[in-house]
Amino acid sequence: MFTNRSRLSSWFLTAILVVFGGHGLTAQSNPFTVAGSVKDTKGNALVGAHVALFRLSETTPAFNTSSAADGRYEFKNIPKATYYLKSFMLGFRPLKADSVVISTTSSPDGVYDVVMTEATLGIQAVDVVSRKQTIEMQNGKLIFNVQNSALSAGSSALDLLRRVPGVSLGQDDQIMLKGSSGLNVMVDGKMTYLSQQQLVQLLKGMNAENINKIEVITTPTAEFDAAGNAGIINFVMKKNTQDGYSLDIRSGVSKGKFWMVNENITGSYRKGRINLFGSIDFNTPHSNFVSTSGNSFFENGQPIIIRRENQNPLKIKFYTYKAGIDWQLSTKHRLSVGYNGYFDDFVKDNAPSLVKRYDATGQLLGSVRSTNYLAEPYHYDATNLSYTYKIDSLGKQLTADAHYISYRNYSDGVLKSSFQDATGTQSAPDERLQSHQPGTISIQSVKMDLVLPYPAVTLKAGVKFAYVTNDNRYSFDSLRDGRFIEASSMSNHFKYNEKISAVYGSGVKKLGKTSLEAGLRLESTVAEGYTVKQAVANSWNYTKLFPSLSIDHELDKNNKLNFSVSRRIDRPTYASLNPVRWYSDQYFFYSGNPYLKPEMAWLFSAGYTLKEKYVLTVSYSRHTNYISKRLVVEPGTNAIVSQIANFDKMERLDVLTSIPISLSPLWELQLTTGTSYTSYPIPLLNGEKTFSKWAASAMLNQQLKLPGGLNFELSLSYYSSELWGIYLKEGIFLAGAGIRKSFYKNKLDVRVSFNDFLGTNRYAGKSLTDYTDYQYYDKPDTRRVGVSVKYHFGGKLQSNQSRRIEEQDRL
Structure with a gap:
């Protein structure tokens, strides 16, 4: 095979090269050198790309190596022969350069630069010059590109979610994806591990200008955790991988009811095999909403009508910090250590509430005035250790990850209530209820993933184990005769622990123009929740198979x-299992439900892409033990209890279209429409009734290039009435606009945004069950103007290879 060597020794040496990734045979008598660089289509150097030389008629590499930190590769002492060059890298299309040959007539040295294309179906892989479409479809994922949006100034990640097709927000900003709250939210591929309440706070504190794109994965494959019946939303943050230092300093201010600021410093340094990165962010995502609601009940056999007015001014100081290091130990081994955390200093500042009681004729009977003070500092710390071993030059790779997450919540509140009769005279002694609800959650997780690409099929496999503990000892004290006495019926101690073990395997095969990926995931869950006072123990012990199939x-x-198609599970969040109470006023509170069961679902999706920019998707899901909101009336107090509960089943059909329209080189539009059908039974006093509803949505995004280098963006969104748990939610219209301009060779970026400038955003709905006739109308403080200024020093920003796990999404 090789010059002056026996066939047996050639086979032996070739095997060593393939298995151990050697750098080729040495033959000092042969002077030929082949060198070059490996870059992506944007000109960024690719580190660790495998480059191989093959003899013209053979499929086993004669020489191989990996690109260095600057993307360079080199083969020395190449024997005279004819070769072709191939390059491989995970996430990129393998490249075979038939025209690159080294023959006996070649000069002693050859330079061959390689440009690799990302392994995606979208426009990113083939068009890096023109502007990305706002909506793209790539390998079954719907991608919402937002990195250059002028609307991001003064905006949060939660504001961006309002513009993502298929996503809607309900009361208390609860996030719904295609009618279900059972979704996983990731940041750079890592689970956020937060309850809905804290997820909303995190997204309010995450500045939109740090986000590159938002991915919606409706039918995740077996390599993803099986949790999330609605699918996965992944926020991909801005990042790059060029040598040198980089520093971004950003300052922003916005004004709604409150003045809000955002200060951010993000930096990185890369030299050789070391990549350092970090960021510090301070944000004040204050908010306020005015709410009116009402319901009726029977008291002493007489109907009583409740009318409620609430204000919820929320003052928030949100600190986010991140640091890490990537160390390329060698061309085959990489070690990463990362830390990220936040401190959410959350205060509800004496929120006023007025509850008026009427009789059946509309005659005022009396009123209750309340003020609700709540201080909830949240502490979140997450560390991870990641190791990557590139087994050979063909893309075989082993990764191992370990995570430790600590989450602490120290909540103290005081609810003060005073009572008046119809004339405004005090009718009963004032009441004061104070609460102390400290909670801690810890998560430990380890996982390993293996990728084995072969000419016929690419195999993937992995294992994972996670252990979670939750401890919440909460107490309520009532003021009686000048002393606080424990309200024993409302105080308790909730403990929860959970172990999840998982193993998966999948295969990807290319058959002509068809690509198949089939996988199977096995997950075993052992969990126990214990309510100490009542000595109530709820345990779950189940093992499920989760198959998935994707065809392109x-x-x-x-x-x-x-x-x-994929099968999914939605495990109850730790907060929704906890029976602790959160009072809005004397007649309304939120509570956990320790009797929740996991929700199971089958998800189906079909998509069509025309000219890599026109998108049509149709998806269908069928859920059992559907998890959503319900309302019940607490016996003895007639208070409305809002909690998460299991419904029997739910079916959902969604049709989405995305159409880009170019009216001129200076004026581009993106029209996205959605149609959905939802059906599930709602419990009534006598049995249950199945409710069904068609719904529609439409989003129009316009981008105009104005004189003077100004970029103007206008976004219009409409969502019709739709089902949402126990509620029928009213329709909504949103409008936002922004202007962006860059200075000094794009180093200085200035953005001005006008969010909800028509002031039309609101959450309104009514209960569909005859348990109660509760209805609400909430007006959030989303009408804001924001200004942001960012200056960039040095090269492009770096980012580590982030990892995420599922349990963190259920804090």
Whole structure:
């Protein structure tokens, strides 16, 4: 095979090269050198790309190596022969350069630069010059590109979610994806591990200008955790991988009811095999909403009508910090250590509430005035250790990750209530209820993943184990005769522990223009919740299989199809299992439900992409033990209890279209429409009734290039009435606009935004069950103007290879 060597020794040496990733054979008598660089389509150097030389008629590499930190590779002492060059890297399309040959007539040295294309179906892989479409479809994922949006100034990640197709927000900003709250939210591929309440606070504190794109994965494959019946939303943050230092300093201010500021410093340094990065962010995402609601009940056999007015001014100081290091130990081994955390200093500052009681004729009977003070500092710390071993030059790779997450919540509140009769005269002694609700959650997780690409099929496999503990000892004290006495019926101690073990395997095969990925995940859950006072123990012990299948077919270069199916599970969040109470006023409170069961679902999705920019998707899901909100009336007090509960089943059909329209080189539009059908039974006093509802949405995003380098953006969104748990939610219209301009060769970026400038955003709905006729109308403080200024020093920003796990999303 090789010059002056026996066939047996050639086979032996070739095997050593393939298994151990050697740098080629040495033959000092041969002077030929082949060198070059490996870059992506944007000109960024690719580190660790595998480059191999093959003899013209052979499929086993004669020489191989990996690109260095600057993307360079080199082969020395190459024997005279004819070769072709191939390059491999995970996440990129393998490249075979047939025209690159080294022959006996070549000069002693050859330079061959390699440009690799990302392994995606979207426009990113083939078009890096023109502006990205706002909406793209890539390998079954719906991608919402936001990195250059002028609307991001003074905006949060939660504001961006309002513009993502299929996403809607309900009362208390609860996030719904295609009618279900059972979704996983990731940041750079890592689970956030937060309850809905804290997830909302995190997204309010995350500045939109740090986000590159938002990915919506409706049918995740087996390599993802099986949790999340609605699918996965992944926030991809801005990052880059060039050598040198980089520093971004940003300052922003916005004004709604309150003045809000955002200060951020993000930096990185990369030299050789070391990549350092970090950021500090201070944000004040204050908010306020005015709410009116009402319901009726029977008291002493007489109907009583309640009318409620609430204000919720929330003052928040949100600190986020991140640091890490990536160390390329060698071309095959990389070690990463990362830390990220936040401190959420949350205060509800004496929120006023007025509850008026009427009789059946509308005659005022009396009123209750309350003020609600709540201080909830949240502490979140997460550390992770990641190791990557590139087994050979063909893309075989082993990764191992370990996580430790600590979450602490120290909540103290005081609810003061005074009572008046119809004339305004005090009718009963004032009441004062104070609460102390400290809670701690810890998560430990380890996982390993293996990728084995072969010519016929690419195999993936992995294992994972996670252990979670939750401890919340909460107490309520009532003021009686000048002394606080424990309200024993409301005080308790909730403990919870959970172990999840998982193993998965999948395979990817290319058959002509069709790509198949089939996988199977096995997850075993052992969990126990214990309510100490009542000695109530609830345990779950179940093992489930979660298959997945994805098929991509390219009819031609302009027409592509995708079909996918997967089975998913939605485990109750730790907060929703905890029976602790959160009072709004004497007649309304939120409470956990320790009797929740996991929700199971089958998700189906089909997609069609025309010319890599026109997108049509159809998805269908069927859920059992559907988890959503319900309302009940507490016996003896007639207070409304809002909690998460299991419904029997739910079916959902969604059709989404995305159409980009270019009116001129200076004026581009993106029209996205959605149609959905939802059906599930709602419990009534006598049995249950199945409710069904068609709903529609439409979003129009316009981008105009104005004189003077100004970029103007206008976004209009409409959502019709739809089902939401126990509620029928009213429709909504939103409008936002922004202007962006760059100075000094794009180093200085200035953005001005006008969010909800028509002031039309509100959450309104009514209960569909005859348990109660509760209805609400909430007006959030989203009408804001924001200004942001960012200056960039040095090269491009770096980012580590982040990892995430599922349990963190259920804090």
